Amino acid sequence: MRALVRRWNLRPALGVTALILALVPWMLSNDFYYEIAILALFNAMIAVGLNLLMGYAGQISLAHGAFAGLGGYIAAILTGRYGLAPLFSIAVSLGIMALLAYGLARPILRLRGHYLAMATLGVGIIVSIILNNEEELTGGTDGMSVESFSLFGHTFTESWEWYLLAALHLLFLLWLAQNLIESPLGRILRSLHDSERAPASVGVNVARYKSLVFVISVVVAALAGSLYAFFSGFISPQEAGFNRSIELVVMVVLGGMGRLYGAVIGAVILTLLPQLLTSFEDYQTLIYGAIIIGVMIFMPKGIVSLFDRWRRRG
Amino acid sequence: MTELFAFLLTGLTVGFVYALVGMGFTVIYNASGIINFAQGEFVMAGGMIMVFLLAGGVPYLPAYLLAIGLTALLGVLLWKLTDLSRDSSQESLIILTLGYAIFLRGAAEVVFDKELHTLPPLLGEGHLTILGATLSYQALLVMAASVLIVAGLWFFFRRTRTGKAMIAVSLDPDAARLMGISLKKIWILSFSLAAAIASVGGILLTPITSTNYEVGIMLGLKGFAAAITGGLSNPFGAVAGGLILGIMEALVAGYLSSEYKDAVAFVIMLLILFFRPGGLFSHLGVQRV
Numbered sequence: 001m002r003a004l005v006r007r008w009n010l011r012p013a014l015g016v017t018a019l020i021l022a023l024v025p026w027m028l029s030n031d032f033y034y035e036i037a038i039l040a041l042f043n044a045m046i047a048v049g050l051n052l053l054m055g056y057a058g059q060i061s062l063a064h065g066a067f068a069g070l071g072g073y074i075a076a077i078l079t080g081r082y083g084l085a086p087l088f089s090i091a092v093s094l095g096i097m098a099l100l101a102y103g104l105a106r107p108i109l110r111l112r113g114h115y116l117a118m119a120t121l122g123v124g125i126i127v128s129i130i131l132n133n134e135e136e137l138t139g140g141t142d143g144m145s146v147e148s149f150s151l152f153g154h155t156f157t158e159s160w161e162w163y164l165l166a167a168l169h170l171l172f173l174l175w176l177a178q179n180l181i182e183s184p185l186g187r188i189l190r191s192l193h194d195s196e197r198a199p200a201s202v203g204v205n206v207a208r209y210k211s212l213v214f215v216i217s218v219v220v221a222a223l224a225g226s227l228y229a230f231f232s233g234f235i236s237p238q239e240a241g242f243n244r245s246i247e248l249v250v251m252v253v254l255g256g257m258g259r260l261y262g263a264v265i266g267a268v269i270l271t272l273l274p275q276l277l278t279s280f281e282d283y284q285t286l287i288y289g290a291i292i293i294g295v296m297i298f299m300p301k302g303i304v305s306l307f308d309r310w311r312r313r314g
Numbered sequence: 315m316t317e318l319f320a321f322l323l324t325g326l327t328v329g330f331v332y333a334l335v336g337m338g339f340t341v342i343y344n345a346s347g348i349i350n351f352a353q354g355e356f357v358m359a360g361g362m363i364m365v366f367l368l369a370g371g372v373p374y375l376p377a378y379l380l381a382i383g384l385t386a387l388l389g390v391l392l393w394k395l396t397d398l399s400r401d402s403s404q405e406s407l408i409i410l411t412l413g414y415a416i417f418l419r420g421a422a423e424v425v426f427d428k429e430l431h432t433l434p435p436l437l438g439e440g441h442l443t444i445l446g447a448t449l450s451y452q453a454l455l456v457m458a459a460s461v462l463i464v465a466g467l468w469f470f471f472r473r474t475r476t477g478k479a480m481i482a483v484s485l486d487p488d489a490a491r492l493m494g495i496s497l498k499k500i501w502i503l504s505f506s507l508a509a510a511i512a513s514v515g516g517i518l519l520t521p522i523t524s525t526n527y528e529v530g531i532m533l534g535l536k537g538f539a540a541a542i543t544g545g546l547s548n549p550f551g552a553v554a555g556g557l558i559l560g561i562m563e564a565l566v567a568g569y570l571s572s573e574y575k576d577a578v579a580f581v582i583m584l585l586i587l588f589f590r591p592g593g594l595f596s597h598l599g600v601q602r603v
Contacts, residue, residue: 060405107588113404114349118542119587122580125535133573242531246412253409286424289417296410297399 013261014174021167025160034159038231040271041166042224045173047251047263049220052177054249055258056186057213058193059109060117063124064221064248069240070127071097071222072229076146077137086149090226094219101218105211124245131237143236146229162231169227170264173220177260180216189213193258221248254295256302265303316446321568322561323444327453327522329560330460331357332579334515335537336544336552337467338508343546344484345504348407352392352414353512354534355422359385360513361525362422365431374436382513388418389509393502415534422527435521456518463511464553471549480504484547512537532576539583545593555594558582 021041028034050064071093078089108119131138138144149156156162180186188209191199200206229235238244247270255266273291277284299305335353342350360381367377392414399410437451470477482490483500491497516525516533523529537552540559544551559579567575590596 054405058405060408111587111591114343114408114546115542115587115591117349117408118538119584121535122539122584122587125580126577126584129574129577242535246416249409249412253406257405282424283420285416286420289413289415289420292413293395293410293417296406296413297395300399300403300406 011178014171014178017174018171021171025163031159034163036271036275038162038166040268041170042228043251043271044264044267045170045224046221046248047267048173048177048260049217050248051252051257051263052180052213053217054252056181056189056193057210059210059214062117062121062245062249065244066124066127066240067097067218068221068225069131069244072225072235072239073131073138075226076144076229076235079147080144086147086230087151093226094222097222098215098219101215102211105214106207109207109210109214125242128237128240128242131240141237143234146233146235148233149230166227174260181260185209250292254302256304259302259304262302262304317568319445320447321564323447323449323453325561325564326557327456328563329557330457331515331519331533332536332540332560333553333556334460334463334511335533336540336556337549338512339538339541340546340549340552341508342504345480346501348396349411350508351408351411351534352418353508353537354530355415355418356385356389356509356512357516357533358422358525358527358530359388359418360516361520362426362527364517364520365433365525366426368433378517381517382510385513386506386510389505390502393505419527419530426527428527430524430526432524433520452521459514459518463514464550467549536579539579542583543586543594545595551593551595
């Protein structure tokens with residue numbers, strides 16, 4: 001890891017993001033707005049992690065909703081049923097998820113394209129079926145309530161505290177991801193995206209790097225999933241469902257695959273969208289589907305590509 | 315013994331529907347290299363259109379043909395949209411067709427409704443008793459129709475010029491085009507054929523399991539699992555895959571746990587992907603029909 005974060009490597013983009021995150025609370029006039037903003041930040045975290053896997057290493061995953069949800073469930077069960085401290089239970093949850101991801105990585109990441117999509121989808125559905133059926137542990141389809149989150153004796157109750165926590169996590173993750181992308185590891189990952197034979201032929205252990213980035217993205221998803229479970233005080237199998245996994249993939253694609261801040265923009269848009277569409281509740285799924293189709297047909301490189309065009313012209 | 319036989323019959327009935335969906339996947343995949351994640355929505359569309367045509371007073375036979383025709387048209391529409399897509403990397407196409415599935419689900423919610431619907435059985439409520447196990451006429455019809463469709467497809471791919479052209483395209487699109495085969499026609503045909511096959515499954519299954527706007531999700535995914543199990547390159551492998559998944563599912567539901575029956579197809583699919591990514595029959599060396 002030390003090699004990855006040798007320098008401070010602070011970028012203007014990170015500063016701008018920090019500035020925006022600092023200004024947003026002025027627009028959040030009530031707890032409901034805060035709730036949406038916090039959800040957007042956690043979604044952005046998962047999307048940034050997933051983008052490392054999809055956009056940089058070129059491996060699709062239709063199971064990240066399940067991984068985020070499962071991470072949340074494990075943390076919630078450890079605090080609620082076994083009385084562990086929240087911080088400790090999150091740490092254990094991340095450890096378990098890392099092991100699970102590592103175990104799955106080898107057989108799954110050998111597959112490519114449709115086969116990979118389908119295998120991850122299968123894993124995600126099996127996870128969600130287990131969460132739905134193990135009622136004694138998970139509360140079944142109704143979900144379960146989650147203890148409040150406390151850190152060193154301080155219980156997080158205020159919205160702004162959660163906002164701060166989520167924003168700091170996202171900024172730290174963005175900084176880490178920027179370093180990762182620009183490190184030698186990042187170059188290897190990008191070379192995997194184009195062709196796996198080329199890096200393999202110069203002696204790169206392709207399977208190892210794919211596994212590594214898979215584990216990183218799963219752990220990030222599980223962290224965001226756990227924190228969100230504590231924040232909302234409730235978790236249900238829907239958070240780990242197939243639709244949730246697709247939603248996360250769409251965030252990455254909508255923003256722009258392989259663009260660090262694209263994932264953030266995609267996550268923010270897709271989190272706000274249902275709120276803007278509440279008056280069209282019956283048409284929500286229809287509009288959502290239409291947006292995915294429209295984006296894939298007319299701007300397959302994502303929203304960030306529009307900025308590129310504009311910058312080139314200017 | 316009777317119990318086992320009853321489970322086998324249930325499994326076969328559902329398995330044939332998975333087989334129809336799975337064959338649709340392979341037909342489109344072989345012609346165009348696209349995995350159409352909206353395949354399950356064709357099943358839903360067939361059933362729902364049929365329900366609402368009948369409710370609107372259209373007689374059975376015209377409604378039946380119209381439901382299949384409209385679903386096939388839907389298939390062509392999806393191809394048109396896919397054709398518009400500028401970026402055709404596999405990831406983008408996967409997400410594009412996932413978008414179709416979500417869009418069609420949303421459209422069904424708006425055009426039809428969110429209720430659960432059923433259809434009257436085509437041959438009445440009667441049933442056969444085989445070795446003490448009952449088999450409804452409708453289930454029998456599902457099996458018979460599926461066998462007919464499979465046989466028809468076999469004839470189509472082996473004996474007709476168009477069918478052979480489709481196989482040629484799946485083997486080598488460039489060479490096929492040089493031989494004067496229109497790729498565009500083959501693609502349109504594959505999308506409409508896949509949609510039509512799936513809609514028949516949807517219409518015939520509705521009297522047994524009922525239908526609503528989101529019934530396509532699980533059917534589509536299990537149909538895909540069937541296609542993977544049998545080998546993506548071979549429509550008839552998907553039939554075997556569908557039957558295996560249907561029977562295993564019924565056995566697990568009957569003897570082990572009905573809660574986990576939905577997981578069976580995916581566990582089998584993962585095992586196949588991990589240990590035999592070419593499908594169950596890859597050792598036969600038969601690549602594509």
